[in-house]
Amino acid sequence: MMIDQQYVLELKGISKEFPGVKALDDVTLQVRPGTVHALMGENGAGKSTLMKCLFGIYKQDAGDIYLNGQKVEINSSRDALQMGISMIHQELHPVPFRSVMENIWLGRFPSWWLLFIDHKKMYRDTEALFKQLDIDIKPDTIVGKLSVSKIQSIEIAKAVSFNSKIIVMDEPTSSLTSVEVEHLFKIIQELKSRGVSIIYISHKMEEILQISDEVTIMRDGKKIGTWAAEELTTDLIISKMVGRDLTQRFPPRNNVPNGVVLKVEGLTSIHPKSFNNISFELRRGEILGIGGLVGAQRTELIEALFGLREVQSGSITLNGKMVRIKSAAAAKRHGMALLTEERRTTGIFPVLSVHENAAIANMRRYVRPYLLLNERKKRDEVNEMVTKLRTKTPSPKTLIMNLSGGNQQKVLLARWLLTSPEILLLDEPTRGIDVGAKYEIYTIIADLAQQGKSIIMISSEMPELLGMSDRVMVMSEGRITGILNGSEASEEEIMRLAAQH
Ligand SMILES: Nc1ncnc2c1ncn2[C@@H]1O[C@H](COP(=O)(O)OP(=O)(O)OP(=O)(O)O)[C@@H](O)[C@H]1O
Ligand SMILES: [Mg+2]
Structure with missing residues (x-):
């Protein structure tokens, strides 16, 4: 039959x-x-x-x-x-x-x-x-x-x-x-x-x-x-x-960029095929999007800003002072935070708990002299942040490797938000995150900008670049091919600049 x-x-x-x-x-x-x-x-x-x-x-x-x-x-x-x-x-x-x-x-x-x-x-x-x-x-x-x-x-x-x-x-x-x-x-x-x-x-x-x-x-x-x-x-x-209507995909933004926080001039990698002659300014309270295709060297550039990659020439000026940032620790001292794109390899500590993963970049704030009190303060702050991002975890003690992919990403974001950085470098911050939680993250980014924090956000999602950036800087093959004001940026214009040689 x-x-x-x-x-x-x-x-x-x-x-x-x-x-x-x-x-x-x-x-x-x-x-x-x-x-x-x-x-x-x-x-x-x-x-x-x-x-x-x-x-x-x-x-x-x-x-x-x-x-x-x-x-x-x-x-x-x-x-x-x-x-x-x-x-x-x-x-x-x-x-x-x-x-x-x-x-x-x-x-x-x-x-x-x-x-x-x-x-x-x-x-x-x-x-x-x-x-x-x-x-x-x-x-x-x-x-x-x-x-x-x-x-x-x-x-x-x-x-x-x-x-x-x-x-x-x-x-x-x-x-x-x-x-x-x-x-x-x-x-x-x-x-x-x-x-x-x-x-x-x-x-x-x-x-x-x-x-x-x-x-x-x-x-x-x-x-x-x-x-x-x-x-x-x-x-x-x-x-x-x-299970409810979500009327808007991006929150309203009330940040007012003013004054220059970070000035990058002629920054060039030691690798000939990496970023080359990069100059731009980041203003206080600004969200600067970086668009481009894979291979545009966007990640390499922000890693260099964070002291993780060597540069051959060029300068970085932070709040009017020229700085040389040679390590992630130095970058952190200068009030910078970096959310990396590949959480499995550079982000999470799989066998530590959600709580420990969130708290790890921020231990110094909680040491002595009131050990017990600080332990509780730490716990509360971390838990609050993890909850604010609507992280789905049975308990803060759960090992992070048992969380769903998107929830791991939220814990990492919480980790960096807890260091109260002045400048946040975000590499594909909402990758793998669902629409509802994306909105929460956008809201947090918008709030931070409104508080005067500065944000650089690499994104390959056009709606996100257009919906969240004050300006969009586009890179191609290691060079800046254009910087667009949020109002004049369009998907077509970004694509054109991203494909420019
Ligand atoms: N090995 C595990 N031990 C304990 N809990 C787990 C384990 N694997 C998954 N979970 C839990 O089961 C639930 C479903 O997780 P799952 O990874 O299937 O979600 P998902 O729909 O794939 O989400 P995402 O879009 O974030 O990838 C989550 O609450 C997660 O924390
Ligand atoms: Mg999954």
Whole structure:
């Protein structure tokens, strides 16, 4: 008897509890073959946990998984891969000192004669795979040298190389620029036409509406519903996700920039391909956005301001005094704070608690002479900040690695806000953060600016750059190609400057 199989994958009644949290409560997800099924919900809604149950990383407490109508037991990632399920994780962990091809074929090297690894075949296979996906990376490049976006394309190639029928992408575009997103979407279309189903997790509404066929929305571990993408609008998705209407995506700003806090003149990296001859001013109470494509050297520039990268020439003047900042500690003493873009590698301390992660940049403020009192003061301040950012954590004592991706980001932001900096350097501050919480973060940034703090914000999200900046500075290939006033900035103008050589 032929059965017309409507769903390639069904997760039925999945529940999963962690100490103190019901991460999933009777969730059902049905995915049709050859479609993109988006999974949406606020930070901590349970999206990644559901996918980890599918991928054999967690064992669900209740519920079943069906593949092509057959009930299956998935007890490990190896099981999942064998059954044709791949997952590109929210936090990438490649092996940095190995080559690109080794990262792809790790554990399944093509070998002749068991002991020998056939590097030539591996190179050829990787090349063929990349060609198919239109990825431009040499297979023998060491992964540690690549940008986040390149690493992401390698992860996608890896998933494809397993010949998977279902590919889970957990926030695949969080570190991609628009051109790279278009490229990813082409790959997704290609996969779809081969009958592959994609489960696509993202916080970016415009992308979801563009790429997906169906959308499932979750809130607080529960499924709210599944809709055809064409039935939805950004506003509808938001209200279903947050459970209330969110009328505006950006808060009103009442900051009045005045006086110069930071003056950068002719700043040039010791690396010839990095930032070059950078001159700009940052005013007190100003939000200066930095736009550009990946590779524009924006991160390198603000890391140099923070004393993390060597400069060959140029000067930095802080409050009228020329300074040389040679370490992060020195930068902190000068009232600067830096929120880095890659929280896994440079940000969080995974085995410390939420509380400790938030407090760590700020220990000096709480020492002596009233140890006990200060301990309590610290606890209260940290908790207040963590709550203000609407961080979802069972308790401040929970290990940060057990928080959802977006919530980890909020703890890091709390860490730097607690140092009461004069100048905040933010590198993609809302990456991976849901709409509701984004609004909270924007509100905090706007408040800080109003209090006279100065903010430099790198962002690859156009609406964010336009919605939050007093001025937008655009960089391309290490140089400033333009500085636009907020009022005259437009998406087109920023793109034009970002692509200028
Ligand atoms: N290993 C774990 N131990 C304890 N709690 C966990 C663990 N993994 C997830 N949680 C909790 O389960 C809930 C759901 O987290 P999950 O990572 O699935 O959220 P998410 O929807 O992917 O959010 P985000 O958009 O921030 O990535 C959160 O409250 C999180 O703190
Ligand atoms: Mg997640």
